[in-house]
Amino acid sequence: MAPMLDGCTPWPEEFVDRYWAAGHWRGNTLDNLLRGWALQYGPRTALVHGGTRTTYAYLNRRVDRMAAGFRLSGLRPGQRVVVQLPNVPEFVVTVFALMRAGAVPVLCPVSHRASEVSHLVRVTQAVGYVGPSTYQGFDHTAMAADIAARGPFLRRVFTFEAPGASSPYGGMTTDPSGCHHVPLGSVDAPPERALAQSADQVAFFLLSGGATEAPKLVPRTHDDYAYQARAAGELVSLTENDVYLAALPAEFNFTFGCPGIVGTLSVGGAVVLVENPAPADCLKAVERERVTITSVTPAVAELWLDVLPAVQADLSSLRLVQIGGAPLPRATAERIGAAWGCRLQQGFGIAEGLLTLTRPADPDETVLTTQGRPLSPDDEIRIVDADGKDVPDGEPGELLARGPYTVRGYYRAPDHNARSFTTDGYFRTGDLARRTPDGNLVVTPVP
Template sequence: MMEGCHAWPEEWAERYRQLGCWRGETFGEMLRQHAAAHGDRVAIVSGDRRISYAELDASADRLAAGFRNLGLRPRDRVIVQLPNIPQFFEVIFALFRLGALPVFSLPAHRKSEIVYLCEFAEAAAYIIPDIDMGFDYRELADQVREAAPGLRQVIVAGDAGKYVALDDLYAELVDDIDGPRPEDIAFFQLSGGTTGLPKLIPRTHDDYIYSLRMSAEICALNEHSVYLAVLPVAHNYPLSSPGTLGTLYAGGKVVLARGASPDIAFPLIAQEGVTITAVVPPLVLIWLDAAASRRCDLSPLRVLQAGGAKLSAEAAKRVRNVMGCTLQQVYGMAEGLVNYTRLDDPEDIVVNTQGRPMSPYDEIRLVDDDDREVEPGGTGHLLTRGPYTIRGYYKAEKHNAKAFTADGFYRTGDLARLTPSGYLVIEGRAKDQINRGGDKVAAEEVENHLLAHPGVHDAAVVAMPDEFLGERTCAFVIPYPSSPLTAAELKAFLRERGLAAYKIPDRVEFTDSFPKTGVGKVSKKTLRELIVNKRNELADPSK
């Protein structure tokens, strides 16, 4: 294990091998085997371009040779900031084959995040598009190189300008490359925390490929499966749950979309025969509204996954009737643990839970603030350990002491309860819980009640500081344009639903949209900042 990374204790590693979890596979070998077995089968579709498994394998070889000629070596860290384009897969498989380590950055990241990643990871190279969605990444690279002079290379997919063109790197592989071992780090993902700069999550070939195998099995993927990637593919959810890599592991076809709107996604579902796709809860609401009001052929779609945040029960109930497919709830994290509702689960489980662990060897603990296990059916802090959950962040000893228990359980930061049948119900983030004068308000619960109102399109509840109670609740609400609402009407509606008085939002703010994170989740951090700023302006008599 490379310096700064935490390996599984040897007895646990051996146990996972004996159980058949870790089979000694690497990503480079995985692609090679598919290319040999069914090379002519289409692996990736992007616009008019269709890439077979054999072509993807050959591109990975030639690009690995080019990276090596450029001076990249095993264990070199490479920041990869590419959108949903075929070069993303050619790049990462080339790096996998070489043994260099991708650090997955999201397209929305800017100077602050990229400079931090370059310096913290001691990156050797930074791979970007030229211009994407109107943003010039080469100008960003200028700023990054000035602030992080240790960065050796900038590689550009497209017009490289003064930098290295990705297209110029493909070279003939004149001799074999000694690839990585299965137990080696394959890449780094970024933590999804809402405060501070992201932490680096080291994933090995062994543990991540196991997660792909289990995900593909639970999601019933095979060579006929067609996965539509509408979310940024560098994010863990569309990468592996089962995502693009899970689909490639199963020998299926990945269709890349350059956006997630119904105008883009719905025609692709019809044209490419998409069988499965993954979205976040705000997109579920948009897609439901679009599918109900348009004539779209969504018949190929068998599974709509909802993850990244908790989907309200009210929205979940509509999916089968409106979209004509099975809803699969997905709850997981880049650090490891992934839960799915199963495709044959009864409706009440699919609607009201976030699934159960995908591996029989995932371990779950629910504990109180003092790390004592809660009573059965009680809500507690979710801790987990297993064959694909990391044992520590990269170069973060101080944080690891808080984020992991002495016996290797990861503290997810989520509040959850466990049903008698072993399914998790996520009650929100521990820090998303509002402490209103000692009364704890779970934001997710209030949001679900708000979404039951026929005039509410979406809702997000956050804490706002209060001198008397410590915190009060603020509900941000997106109403349907045809349904004018008032705060008084919504509060009365919540009372009629039997919600406790202390859970009724102290303030309601109506808005046209929510700020989003890089992967499309609602940014509650930004909403909290918005309400604080607004209240400060109102309190200032000079404004």
Template sequence: MAANGFTPWPEETALAYRRAGYWQGRPLPELLHDWAAAHGPRTALAHGATRLTYFQLDRRVNRMAAGLRLRGVAPGKRVVVQLPNTPEFVVAVFALMRAGAIPVLAPLTHREPEITHVVAESEAVGYIGPAVYGGFDHTAMAARVAAGSTSLRRIFTLATPGEQAGGFSVLPGGCLAFPLHTVDEAPVPDRRPDASDVAFFLLSGGTTAQPRLIGRTHDDYAYQLRATAELLGLGPEDVYLAVLPAEFNLTLGSPGILGTLAAGGTVVLLDDPAPDTAFAAIARERVTVTSVLPGLAARWLDALDGAGAGLVPHQATFAPSRRPVHPLAAPAESPRTPSPSGTASGRHTESTHRTPLPDGQTLRAGTLDSLRVLQIGGGRLAPGLAARIEPGFGCRLQQVSGRAEGLLTVTRLDDPRDVVLTTQGRPVSPADEIRIDAPEGEAGELLVRGPYTPRGYYRSPEHNARAFTPDGFHRTGDLARLTPEGNLVVERRAEDLVIREE
């Protein structure tokens, strides 16, 4: 069921992507079933003391999907999801897809004007958000938006632990409000979407206009997960720290949360990027990969410098990586069994098999020695800061350039150090196409198309006529150039990403 207003790829192009194996015809909620079958007792999500195995994650998704359908969320309808980095974010997104609905992923920093716009543009029938977060009352905001909306009729609120209540309430105008934890019913048969359908909507960045909706299909996003995970050598022993907002494309699927789950790894969800909080999580969970913005990387490095000898990363070596790539379709290793503490044993192998540090333990030398890759994206990485990353954190740097609209370029783990420090690498897919609107070797506007770059914004025909060429290239507005070796150097982004690093 393609969302009305979504611009599909041309039929001949879509057929070529399928024949090449980029698009495999498997919707994301169906893939979650596969991941649960392959990695069932392994830890999928960790958030503080909370642990969910793959079996538990799949079961919660099933039950929430049934609960959403019972409460009036019909197939094909849109629901705004505005949640912090908690397990409920992952469960809600998959539950909506499994119920046949389409999540619209909104940053927590968006307030009433932006959410009103997103609800109107998507004709969202529901909103899922925290009751109160960071001192802001999201439930009251959603109620005001619903009062002025012709579509929004269901609000689901995530309460803080200890403040959960049952039942539901009727808001002025007839909108119903439910505590999210009560959306829990006996599972019903899945409603299987077509893999060419929109799986969810991401929102465009920028500070000068209202966000635009970007429809990502099951096929294109599943391919993005596979391609980025394979380049990172992501496997079941990896632990990914989601410290940037979960709805950010870098965090969600580059390979991020979903790519880690596809590989059978563990996702650690953290909603406070402060150095002490993040370093404690890295030490406790033995994190191997995380993604940050340049400003947050600098903040973490400054904290390391200030800590002196009391907090020292392991000694890094910068020889080309020989870590094997793990095909995501390969059979899983022998399942591990949950330990008495609720965590799972066997999550790490070889040198990363260490006992997690208990909560509250003082940080000490070696705290960051589990890290193997730090991804940095979301903006230009200054050469001086780039040069500090590998010696500062004792791990490999991977530069990432991309946006919710599609094209991702990354440096490879075996790239020469000067390439890693000074470029944003090469496209992740052999089918990605790049044009630079300038003479060869010079900087110009970056135009892109490919198997995970949508062909238009949702319900924006006039804007699409300006933002896309007649042959389907997206005009990014970025100023970029290609090196003689084919690596991308982004000189200037067209717009600032709306992401809080504080």
């Protein structure tokens, strides 16, 4: 195993051996997996955004050329780049291209502003930023230029322009701080020989949940994330005939890989990216693209239920709706099946790893009232009291987890790690849970 990026906590060797022996980890990087998907599913539609359709073959070629363009711009393997894009095809292309170039994307919500973004740049020492020029009235380029002027790290700002928009920066420019501004569309060069990369290295960073403090960085490796997306796809019987709607932000773990975008691409399905999360737009997208699966929060599900009578969209293509991110009221859960005519799947997931899901064959009562069971047979779960002692089944306690896709530490955060991880590697989720007699979990996330 190659040394992990400085500031990350690796899995102990005995666990690495265990996860390899079980076939969970397979030693292939996510960007190299995309090459295989392009060969297998070349002419099929990979991404849909409005009236634009992107095939697997074109997606891989664009990733190849953008990766070469990033390297030509001076990005080096291991360097970090903050990616702050809405649900557009360029999000998927950019993330895979940065990974293919050997750089490490830091996935940042487009809603974050200077305080959060500057924190991410500082902690990761990010040399690059990819974001819209302006989005929903906010000037992201000016924010990035200000962050670059205040610190020594950020030196390349790649600006995404929506089709038809014009940039005040035009071609490549250099501002007074020495930061280069480059249109993302011009990051393009003939593909080079593929870099030799190791799948046990960090593929990208997700951000931890919690709105009361600066976001913590969650390092996800190629091996662990490929396994998570693949296993989640197998659990929901995902096939090339499925159409996944990315209705929540694409950089969320739930949307990106539970099975989400990565899982859908891994089987040759189509990913529909909805930039405007308005319920009417999402429901019309389900009808228009014959969406079969999506993942939303309880609040979004309730909005969809409330507006459906007025929108009158045909949702008959839906076979599964995943609900996570907060407790789902039983009354809402019962409305979903009747209103949408599809199966409900409840889940609990965190950027740090652990994913629990109800199974498609579970009894209705299980689906209506629990968050299911852990994704992997090698997920290890403990529910403990305030003294760290395991509580009996049925009793509530703090949920602890370790496993083949649950990280062993935050990035460059030793103080947080001392509080958030046990000495034997369990992640303290901070959420309350209890185990039902049939082994399912009822989780109550703590704000």
